[in-house]
Amino acid sequence: MTVEADTDRLKSEADEPGWEVDPDDEWGVAVITTVGRQLKLRREAVGMRAAEFGTVVGYGEDMVYKIEGGKRIPRREYLDKADEALDAGGLIAAAWEDVKKVRYPKKVRELGKLEAKAVEIGVYECNIVAGLLQTPEHARAVIEAAQPPYSPDDVERMVAARLARRSVFERSPAPALSFVLEEGVLRRPIGGTMAWRQQLERLLEVGRLHNVVLQVMPMNCETHSGMDGRIELLKFADGTAVGRADGAFSGRPTSDPKHLRILDLRYGTIRAQALSPRESLAFIEQLLGET
Structure with missing residues (x-):
């Protein structure tokens, strides 16, 4: 140049x-x-x-x-x-x-700090692909779809912040990460066919990492304990933890042991109801082949 x-x-x-x-x-x-x-x-x-x-x-x-x-x-x-x-x-x-x-919004910086210290991270996401798993193209499409729309400046700031959080995958020692995603979300081609293929490929890439467990909640399940919405749990080396769920405790982060036990129970039940990690990766591969 x-x-x-x-x-x-x-x-x-x-x-x-x-x-x-x-x-x-x-x-x-x-x-x-x-x-x-x-x-x-x-x-x-x-x-x-x-x-x-x-x-x-x-x-x-x-x-x-x-x-x-x-x-x-x-x-x-x-x-x-x-x-x-x-x-x-x-x-x-x-x-x-x-x-x-x-460049990153204050709330995202605070979340990033917690994720950077966590030794275990568990996320159940019901409406979108979890932010930690999103590709740049998918993140932009999701953020730009918001109504009322964000300004171009805010979109760029939020995309950059979301992608910066992916540094959690590069940490050493690696944290234990688990994700449960809804089948319906994986069938929705957000951003168009090419962007969606890249997102599915990213899920397969991350799902094969030794410290990551990726599961899919099938649409044909007759019992689903995640109907109240998103759950996120972060556990730290000193034994403390913080969690948040859309349908509990006003959606606010909590460190209360009683609240955390409830969230732990809900998340564990959701994981038990979802497809196994091997079945989940096979399902995503099938979707990629159909795209």
Whole structure:
């Protein structure tokens, strides 16, 4: 890729939605404001004007001012190029670890922190493919289908946040993960045929991992203990846990031992009623062949 093409790409990316700072996210605002202030101080310390700096990093002068003013979330490429241009020795580039989290909604960040610490995660999902299992195309189709519709900026922010949670599959030691999905959900081609084939292939890929148990709840089951809705259970190394269910405790997260026992019972019963892991993977393979 030529320098001109690379510069045009960065300028184009700078205008994409999903990189605005959420004014209601106090932590996010603080991070981006601090990073922007440091960028400005370092730029001025080396005697470089905003326009000149923008040329060096491949962005327009207006975008430089937005980032330095804490109005725009800088991309990783921007921070890397700024680090090099300002001879920061990696200090600016290192800010990406905090900056990238600002794109994610506050609730998703909190959920991601819990998932990152959990040694066991169990999810029963009745209306969609569980977020941890979604492909980028499927996640976008699901989020864009919401009514009233989200803004393009919010869609990009939510897609990025959902995909970031998939890092749970890369953890070492690996957590024990189990999922129960409804057959009806697996027959609904959200996003179109190609996107849906990719989603089914992703389910097969994840379902074959040594630390993952993936099950399908068949439509012809005569007894179903998951009619009240979604259930999620997270258990931690210290013996504590947190759970949430649509049809229990006002849908709010709970750590109450009595509540957790109820959720554990419901989830365990649902797993017993679903197809076995082997039968479930065979069923998904069959669906993929029919798609």
